[in-house]
Amino acid sequence: MNADEQKVFEEKIYAFVGQEVYPPTPAPDDVNLPMIRQWAEVIGETNPAYLDPAWAASSKRGKTIAPPAMMYVWGQEGFQVTRGRAPNAQSNLVAMFNDYGFTGVLGTNVKQEYFKEVSPGDNITIQMVIDNISERKTTSRGTGYFFETLSTFTDQNGEVVGTQRFKVLKFIPQELPAAAAADDNALEVPTRIASPRGHDNGWWWEACDEGKVLIQRCKDCQTLRHPPRPMCGQCQSMAWDSIESTLEGEVLSYTALRHPKIPGYPKDPICAVIQLAEGTNIVSNIVDCEYDDVFIGMKLKGKVEQVDDKTMLPQFYPA
């Protein structure tokens, strides 16, 4: 799209601002306890202000109310939307974006404000307009425009009970969506990052898989070394064997990884440099302990444990 084409396109889309998506439309049913109860059961809501008329009668309100988050529910169109929705200003705007390649869609923000509580017997009317459309934006998802609808909810007396602003990004997808690419069981619970197993350290991780922490030992001068490497730092011998650690250790240094949370890892893991009784150091996690209780010199006892579906790791506990 060159600058002139963009100008023509933007004139067309900005003409939608102010257009009505839904003229004022009363909900087919009044606010009612059966729908509230069904909603509350699913959401796990036990608030007596919604569900318990006896409690509500003695409360400050004197009667039950509808959950505020149900405000948009009362006017929903119903099952016929599975067969498509009647065209309106919003669907026409979306179609125009699609025609110009802005086929991506992403709801980004929704804000509901409530001015008045509603109760069973009240009837909610919704009116929705296209309130604003942004200038062209470059986002991490692609180039596009944000448009925002504004819904206004009124009761049977014409009093405004609340509003909703819903912001949607229409954008040019950076890569073509894989058509029906998703398949069953694609949802894998993330695990820790797999250990890098090379020629010089694969043996160490394989022992870890078996529940053992080994320490490499020079066959010539008996010096222990960790992490694994091909040559002794003392005598340059490349001959080595290993001993098994007892996993008794002491904190040399520690920190907690606060941010960001990494998928597959516990929140705020405590990471420490631990000196083992054998003399070498190992970097590992301290578990079963609050960060504030860790100190330099703290005695630890390690265990090799399965920490997720795929990973065995040494973890250290307060001794």
Next chain:
Amino acid sequence: MTDYKTLTCAEVSVGDTLEAVDIDITTGLVVCGALATRDFEPVHHSKAEAQATGLPDVFMNILTSQGLMTRYATDWSGPEAFVNSIDLKLGAPNLPGMVMTMTGEVTAVDASTGRVDITVLGENNIWGMHMQGTVQLTLPQEA
């Protein structure tokens, strides 16, 4: 009758945290949440339609997320709180098999009006942030 306590404005301070709550995202919660909010968009009850959009399964609709966020705030405050607003930013979808952990913190308290802002984060264990935002409540000045 069960006695329900509602926090008063004086009992709340900036920095107070809400106890974390884990929500198991099941097919039942996604589908029944969509139906309980009368949201019959096929992506919320038909796996085939959801897969056609590139996701592995049906995903939670926004109205259910709003319900869960409000519930989290009012479970903490008690039933006499008035909900002023819920303002949420949408992130990664919630799909069956995930677990969403909700955490919250009081970020503003206005003693003159009783208004309290609670920032809430709903993070699932697979894709991270599902929703984050602010619920504003008005708490009673005195019990």
